[in-house]
Amino acid sequence: MPVSTTPLPETRHSLGAKRRRVRRIRLAGLTGSVATAAVLCTGLVTGVASGSAFGLPTAAGTPSALTTALDVVAPGQTATAKSDFTVTDASGDRVSVHAGSAVSRSTANTVATIALASGKHAAAEASGKVNASELKMSLASLAGYQKLDADTVLARADATQDAAADVTTATEKVEKRAAAKAAAARKAAQAAAAKAKQEKADAVRQAAANTPAGAKATAQALMSSQYGWGSDQFSCLVSLWTKESGWNYQAYNASGATGIPQALPGSKMASVSSDWATNATTQVIWGLGYISASYGTPCAAWAHSQSVNWY
Structure with a gap:
């Protein structure tokens, strides 16, 4: 059966382990030389009566932690480190040896300072956005790092x-969602403002078009473009609708005739648009x-109105 080569998705645990490996690799460059010195110089332990090699203080006559962790050999012989050892000291610039590596006090302090700074910054950025309780507990545990051994x-x-x-x-995800939401809100607000502006402009234009002068201008333009009627026909139309309604779009007759052309009933004009009343x-x-279909021209309609008093 063929073996799938697709990598599995990284989990929070695996990501954390990867970050720790990267940090350990970076520390290796700082601490490798110290670890080497700790191993190569173990022969010096036999020549220090107080047992304070590498700055590890002991009581007078008492073997140091390092001498109890290493084989003590005579001068000129090869010193062999015991298979498992841990040497730590929390003060000064001492060496902490663990599982075959060595980290100086100053290096540990630097790492702690960096971790505290990045942690506090992350906590501040997360305020009011995500739960940072676990991070705050970690920061608290590291607050007194000067009193802790380097390994800890x-x-x-x-x-x-x-x-x-x-x-x-987590904070970046929340901020990204918030930014997207804010952008959508701004876009909606801009669209609403543009719509309101357009509606206001339309209302202004409509108000102008609803005046007698505006209605006449509309009629003259449509007569020419739609029917090919000239100024003579426009003059007849002006006379006709001045008599009928005074070019008032709100004109209403007791008979039910409505608007500038006095349509009877006014609802007939809905064949053009539902806004016929306004x-x-x-x-x-x-x-x-209506004039074109019923009389052919405005002048013919005007002549009929003069004859029978309606058209």
């Missing part, structure tokens, strides 16, 4: 930086169509 400092610094990375990732342009369009 490194372990807590690792935990703090992992927690800071998790909080930063839009002079709709009334003009319907009236011109």
Whole structure:
């Protein structure tokens, strides 16, 4: 059966382990030389009566932690480190040896300072956005790092930086969602403002078109473009609708005749648009169509109105 080569998705645990490996690799460059010195110089332990090699203080006549962790050999012989040993000291610039590596006090302090700074920054950025309680606990555990042994400092610094990375990732996700929501709100607000502006402009234009002068201008333009009627026909139309309604789109007769062309009933003009009761342009369009279909020209309609007093 073929074996799948697709990598499995990384989990929070695997990401944390990867971050710790990277940090350990970076520390190796700082601490490798110290570890080497610790091993190569073990022969010096036999020449220090007080047992204070590498700055590890002991009581007079008492073997140091390092001498109890290493085979003591005579001068000129090869010193062999015991298979498992741990040497730590929390003060000064001492060496902490663990599982074959060595980390100086100053290096541990530097790592702790960096972890605290990045953790506090992550916690501040997360305020009011995500739960940073785990990160705050890690920061608290590292607060007194000067009194802790180097190994403990490194372990807590690792935990703090992992927690800071998790909080930063969560914060960035929340901020990204908030930014997208804000952008959508701005876009909606802009669209609403543009719509309101357009509606206001339309209302202004409609108000102008609803005046007698506006209605006449609309009629003259439509007569020429839609029917090919000239100024003589426009003059007849002006006379006709001045008599009928005074070019008032709100004109209403007791008989039910409505608007500029005095459509009877006014609802006939709905064949043009549903806004027939409030839009002079709709009334003009319907009236011109009615004149063309019923009389052929405005002058013919005007002649009929003069003859029988209606058209």
